[in-house]
Amino acid sequence: MMEDKQSAGPYASATEPVVPDVHKKIKAAFTAFDHGSNNKVDVREIGTIIYSLGCFPTQADLHDIIAEVEEDHTGFIPLDKFLPAMTKVLLEHKFPPIPEALLLQAFEVLDKEKKGYLEPEELTKYMTQEGELFTQAEMNEMLTALADHEKNLVYYKDLISQLTIDPDM
Numbered sequence: 001m002m003e004d005k006q007s008a009g010p011y012a013s014a015t016e017p018v019v020p021d022v023h024k025k026i027k028a029a030f031t032a033f034d035h036g037s038n039n040k041v042d043v044r045e046i047g048t049i050i051y052s053l054g055c056f057p058t059q060a061d062l063h064d065i066i067a068e069v070e071e072d073h074t075g076f077i078p079l080d081k082f083l084p085a086m087t088k089v090l091l092e093h094k095f096p097p098i099p100e101a102l103l104l105q106a107f108e109v110l111d112k113e114k115k116g117y118l119e120p121e122e123l124t125k126y127m128t129q130e131g132e133l134f135t136q137a138e139m140n141e142m143l144t145a146l147a148d149h150e151k152n153l154v155y156y157k158d159l160i161s162q163l164t165i166d167p168d169m
Contacts, residue, residue: 019087026086029053030079032145039079043070046077048138052145053086055095065089100160107156117153 029052033045041049046069047062057065069081089095110126111118120143127134127142134142147154 022087022090023083025053026083027079030082033141040071040076043075043077045141048142050086053090054098055089056098057095061095103160104157111156116157117155119153120147123154
């Protein structure tokens with residue numbers, strides 16, 4: 001038994017209190033895309049979920065994660081396989097998160113009029129035509145989760161804490 005504790009290293013006790021918080025964020029991100037409320041998501045949505053957790057794997061890394069957690073090549077990923085895999089990714093800082101300040105700066109560049117929000121059409125244009133492109137379906141899902149439902153606007157300052165994870169976790 002003593003060997004197990006030693007092999008866990010100095011981070012074991014520091015990590016344990018963080019795990020429930022990490023699980024909570026992962027479950028919240030996963031649930032937003034669990035349209036059937038059956039603890040499964042479409043494999044095509046995993047990238048969006050992982051990005052929403054502040055991780056930015058390469059496409060090759062994303063394929064590796066999917067191969068690890070997909071349920072018998074059904075096109076669906078169950079929460080019970082995704083949760084431990086994603087917890088490990090987050091706790092090991094496997095894919096570098098984007099610092100909040102940099103994310104805010106990126107949104108402010110897009111918000112040319114300094115309104116403090118982006119309209120869904122603006123964000124869709126940027127995300128589907130520049131950089132690593134999102135599909136229209138991915139944008140629709142993201143906007144459903146992120147836009148203020150009353151005003152149909154994306155208030156990015158409120159959103160940033162949802163898109164980033166504390167790098168000290």
